[in-house]
Amino acid sequence: MPHASRDFRIGVLAGDGVGPEVTREAVRVLETIAKGFGHSFTFTEGLLGGCAIEAKGTPLPAETWELCESSDALLVGSVGGEQWDSLPADMNPGLGGLLRLRRKLDLYANLRPGLTLLPGESPIRGADVDILLVREATAGLYFSPERDRVVKDGVESAWDTMHYTADEVRRIAVVAFELASARSRRLTSVDKANVLEASKLWRDVVIEVARDFPDVELEHLYVDNCAMQLVLRPNDFDVIVTENLFGDILSDEIAGIIGSLGLLPSASLRSDKFGLYEPVHGAAPDIAGRDLANPAAAILSAAMLLRHSAELEDEAECIERAVSAVLAGGIRTADVARGGPAVGTVGFGDAVVAELEGIIASIALS
Ligand SMILES: NC(=O)c1ccc[n+]([C@@H]2O[C@H](COP(=O)([O-])OP(=O)(O)OC[C@H]3O[C@@H](n4cnc5c(N)ncnc54)[C@H](O)[C@@H]3O)[C@@H](O)[C@H]2O)c1
Ligand SMILES: CC(C)[C@H](C(=O)O)[C@@H](O)C(=O)O
Ligand SMILES: [Mg+2]
Secondary structure, three states: OOOOOOEEEEEEEEEOOOHHHHHHHHHHHHHHHHHHHOOEEEEEEOOOOHHHHHHHOOOOOHHHHHHHHOOOEEEEEEOOOHHHHOOOHHHOHHHHHHHHHHHHOOOOEEEEEEEOOOOOOOOOOOOOOEEEEEEEOOOHHHHOOOEEEEEEOOEEEEEEOOOOOHHHHHHHHHHHHHHHHHOOOEEEEEEOOOOOHHHHHHHHHHHHHHOOOOOOEEEEEEHHHHHHHHHHOHHHOOEEEEOHHHHHHHHHHHHHHHOOHHHOEEEEEOOOOOEEEEEOOOOOOOOOOOOOOOOHHHHHHHHHHHHHOOOOHHHHHHHHHHHHHHHHOOOOOHHHOOOOOOOOHHHHHHHHHHHHHHHHHHHHHO
16 A cells, blocks of 8 residues: 555544444444554544433543543544433533533534535435535534523523624634635625624624635625525535534535435534544434434544544545445435335445445555
8 A cells, every 4th residue: 555554543422322323333434444554543432422421420521521632533423312402501412512522622613515425316406516514613602601591570581692703703714715715716604694793793704804815706695595595506505604503504404405414424623633523413313223324424524534634535535435336336224215225324334344445455456
């Protein structure tokens, strides 16, 4: 192999529900890469979310934090479940676990690439997309400096506030412009600047950053309109940059456009090489523990880990080719089987590993 071998420490936080099932397949795929290319990947498991609450009484135990700090990258499954979702913030798998981790690690740039992997099969006729959603992930409505729920004079009320500093908007805008500049040079900034002060600031800062990227064509859309335009003209979008909650919602919409949440990976990055990689989907309690979950999003997140944190672009592309080939060959989990025969989570992982071994063998021969 013409590649330099890499030693790489990967923290694995499989989490709850389908998290452990899909993460297991992603780890197998990374092991196949390590063996095939002569790299040494060390996998160390930690607890995050509901499983951590059960075992340690907190969704983000100190040991998990130490593991994060001593890893080169993190592979995460999914967190949450009905039994924990209404617990208060610091005991909540989402807020006190995953979101706290993203924030503590300053992983502000959440990349969610929605690529058509099943041509001609989108629920939206003619949709053939390569959309990169850039979600701001450490501020905005999710991390309100003011949030509360009170009963005063017999009236119950609750509030969250969307808060951004100009610097928080600027750094995510720069990431989005750089990515757009390297792709088709089209960027859509999504806000609600006709109503929200935080969105007015967002738009002003994006316009200011645009001056440094004259090669990028910038459009602004209000989030409600964007949600509709994505359905009407999905193929027109390239890079989208948006606020935390808007990005959460629009990324699930993009998953719908490409056919399943089980196909959408993500990377959460900051300015160094460290990153957290996870499928966009959640714990999917409706299918958990039944070998039904599609592990493609988790496997593609592992490819993103190799690309962004390990700087192993060729290896990342091998995984992406393997997943595409398996899907194109008609080996599908139930969510994308379109009524045809379906394999399980493990069966899909087996097929990707076999395809990947074939790809690696063909590279070795060439
Ligand atoms: N990143 C995360 O960890 C994350 C993301 C979203 C939701 N959640 C949590 O997950 C739990 C369930 O939330 P939800 O039902 O709103 O969202 P969800 O993403 O878990 O599931 C939504 C729908 O998509 C399907 N789905 C999800 N992943 C799939 C996969 N890999 N293969 C096939 N189908 C898949 C599910 O079966 C379900 O019908 C909640 O506790 C929520 O807080 C966690
Ligand atoms: C689990 C939840 C807190 C999380 C989010 O809202 O960020 C998820 O929906 C996601 O899209 O990663
Ligand atoms: Mg989400």
